[in-house]
Amino acid sequence: MTRISLTVNGQRREADVEPRTLLVYFLREHLGLTGTNVGCDTSTCGACTVHLDGESVKSCTLLAVQADGREVTTIEALARDGELHPLQEAFRRNHALQCGYCTPGMVMAAASLLRERPNPTEEEVREGLEGNLCRCTGYQNIVKAVLDAAASGARV
Amino acid sequence: MIPAPFDYVRADSVDDAIARLREDPEGKLLAGGHSLLPAMKLRLARPSTLIDIGRLRDLAYIREDGDRVAIGALTRHHDVATSELLRQACPIVAHAASVVGDPQVRHVGTIGGSCAHGDPAGDLPSVLLALEAEFVARGPSGERTIPASGFFTSLFETALAPDEVLTEIRVPRTSGGWAYLKFNRRAIDWAIVGVAAVRANGGVRVGLTNMGLTPLRATGVEEAIASGADPAAAAARADEGTAPPADAFASDEYRRELAKVLVRRALEQVLA
Numbered sequence: 113m114t115r116i117s118l119t120v121n122g123q124r125r126e127a128d129v130e131p132r133t134l135l136v137y138f139l140r141e142h143l144g145l146t147g148t149n150v151g152c153d154t155s156t157c158g159a160c161t162v163h164l165d166g167e168s169v170k171s172c173t174l175l176a177v178q179a180d181g182r183e184v185t186t187i188e189a190l191a192r193d194g195e196l197h198p199l200q201e202a203f204r205r206n207h208a209l210q211c212g213y214c215t216p217g218m219v220m221a222a223a224s225l226l227r228e229r230p231n232p233t234e235e236e237v238r239e240g241l242e243g244n245l246c247r248c249t250g251y252q253n254i255v256k257a258v259l260d261a262a263a264s265g266a267r268v
Numbered sequence: 269m270i271p272a273p274f275d276y277v278r279a280d281s282v283d284d285a286i287a288r289l290r291e292d293p294e295g296k297l298l299a300g301g302h303s304l305l306p307a308m309k310l311r312l313a314r315p316s317t318l319i320d321i322g323r324l325r326d327l328a329y330i331r332e333d334g335d336r337v338a339i340g341a342l343t344r345h346h347d348v349a350t351s352e353l354l355r356q357a358c359p360i361v362a363h364a365a366s367v368v369g370d371p372q373v374r375h376v377g378t379i380g381g382s383c384a385h386g387d388p389a390g391d392l393p394s395v396l397l398a399l400e401a402e403f404v405a406r407g408p409s410g411e412r413t414i415p416a417s418g419f420f421t422s423l424f425e426t427a428l429a430p431d432e433v434l435t436e437i438r439v440p441r442t443s444g445g446w447a448y449l450k451f452n453r454r455a456i457d458w459a460i461v462g463v464a465a466v467r468a469n470g471g472v473r474v475g476l477t478n479m480g481l482t483p484l485r486a487t488g489v490e491e492a493i494a495s496g497a498d499p500a501a502a503a504a505r506a507d508e509g510t511a512p513p514a515d516a517f518a519s520d521e522y523r524r525e526l527a528k529v530l531v532r533r534a535l536e537q538v539l540a
Contacts, residue, residue: 114276131276131318153269154306156456158372167346167375173305174376177276178298178322221372242455243370 116180120145121189129176136160138176139186147187147216151245158244161217161224162186168224170243187216190223198266199223199258208257210248218244222258231262271308275317282406282433285321289431290408292317297433299342299381302373303390327380327435330354336402336438337361341380345369348379358439360446360466364395367448370456380434383419386426386482389458393420394483395448398464398475401439407432420482442466445538449530450477453517460517461526463506465534472538479510479527486510489531499539503532 113128120143127142139145139162148171151159155173162171163185190197196204199219209215218241225232225240232240237258238251246254275292279285289295296315298304299322307313321327327342330351337357339348348354348365355362368374368382368391382390383403396416403414405428414427421427428434444467450459462477463486472493474486488505512523 130273132271132273134270137270153309155302155369155373158370161372164375168372169375170372173302173373175276175298175301175305178301178320224375225371239455240371243372 114177114180116177118179118181119183121185127176131175131177133176134172135162135174135176135179135184136171138179139171139184145186145188149213149216151213151217156245157214157217158221158241159214159217161220161244163220163224166224166227168221168243185220187220190219197223198264199226199261202257202261202264203254206253206257206260208249208253209246214244214246214248218246218254222254222261226258226262232259234259269309271305272311272314274308274315276320277317278320278323280324282321282324282327282435285319285324285433286406286408286431288317288319289433293430295319297321297384299378299384300344300376301381302369302377303381303385303387321433328378332357333438336440339379339437339439341384341434341436342378343380345374345377345379345382346371349374354439357441358399360395360399360442360448360464361392361439363446364391364448364464367391367450373456379437383437384426384428384434386420386422386424387458388420388423388480388482388484389478390483391448391450391459391462391477394462394475394477395464396437396439396475397483397485398466398473399439399442400468400473401437403427403434404436404438405429405432406435411435417485423481440468442468444468445540447534447537449534451526451530457517461512461523461530463527463530463534465531465538467538472535474506474531474534476506476510476527476531479507479512479523481511484510486527486531489535493535493539499532499535502535503528506531 149159151157160172295317327340329340450462464475488508492502506527507524
């Protein structure tokens with residue numbers, strides 16, 4: 113077991129983990145943060161996307177020990193005081209989800225994209241979400257939602 | 269999928285990493301882990317110890333070094349892709365890093381990890397081969413420089429000794445045309461075939477991704493251009509000396525044809 117200490121959604125967390133514990137399972141099973149989904153488990157689909165020190169990463173391809181001492185943000189931390197995050201609101205407004213399985217990862221990937229590129233073109237949004245697969249929507253409304261959130265000027 | 273159990277240690281310096289590699293011959297270095305962890309999940313790799321060098325921040329840099337640019341081995345693809353210095357001094361490297369995986373992968377994966385992994389389908393290796401980059405390795409008896417032509421030795425094999433750590437990659441400043449063309453089905457896939465071409469000393473140097481056990485130089489194409497052939501004629505020699513794999517994405521015949529098409533397009537761009 114290895115002792116780790118990290119910040120998850122603003123809260124300090126300490127735990128003893130087996131070194132082979134993947135970050136996504138640490139979040140889901142040790143901390144009960146089940147908003148982050150496991151999809152393909154092969155760093156392809158992006159359903160497990162969270163932020164590590166503010167940048168999007170695939171938590172199925174990181175060990176929890178690699179996040180030791182760092183800051184992790186999951187989908188649970190985006191809504192504040194009962195108000196949806198501007199990206200979540202834009203996803204709702206634009207009907208950017210059907211089954212919803214890819215949505216947490218999509219939103220986290222989009223938030224990281226908008227932090228790097230606050231006013232992306234449509235092509236930049238499509239490229240920025242290349243690491244996230246959606247099997248329902250055909251991406252059209254997801255791209256629309258991200259552009260909508262960017263245009264709303266709300267801080268992401 | 270979860271990797272098989274292993275011991276985990278964190279190296280606090282390159283020398284510490286070397287010492288730990290010597291302690292456990294079955295140990296492996298962990299940088300970003302984006303090649304290693306997927307292989308460990310599939311039991312294709314089963315190191316007994318993971319030596320985490322991911323926190324050695326002094327190996328993450330991009331800086332001028334005379335007529336070259338030095339890139340620390342732990343520099344992430346994202347930082348290579350967005351480096352102003354590289355975009356100006358050696359833009360093909362920044363571009364190739366920008367087409368590795370996807371944004372999430374580029375936020376973690378490193379240029380050194382990708383090269384030390386020795387996957388012939390990786391994007392950076394063929395680019396670094398075409399650039400005649402240099403690889404700096406440190407081991408118990410000090411530092412040595414390995415030319416790109418001698419670095420990639422076989423499938424997932426490099427010239428690095430079991431107790432050596434790749435610390436830096438040096439690329440030349442380029443001023444002429446360049447192209448890196450990557451052909452894949454989905455945005456996130458490895459290249460089915462990739463072609464790197466750069467102008468150098470009046471000629472063109474061409475590197476091939478995923479056309480054999482290692483990244484390869486298309487020497488037949490280079491010779492043809494040097495003796496005055498046009499891009500189409502030169503590109504017809506793109507598969508000379510290659511041994512492309514066949515897999516679910518493409519047969520070897522398909523890859524040979526694709527290499528010719530991509531080489532022609534790359535040459536047209538570079539010589540335009």
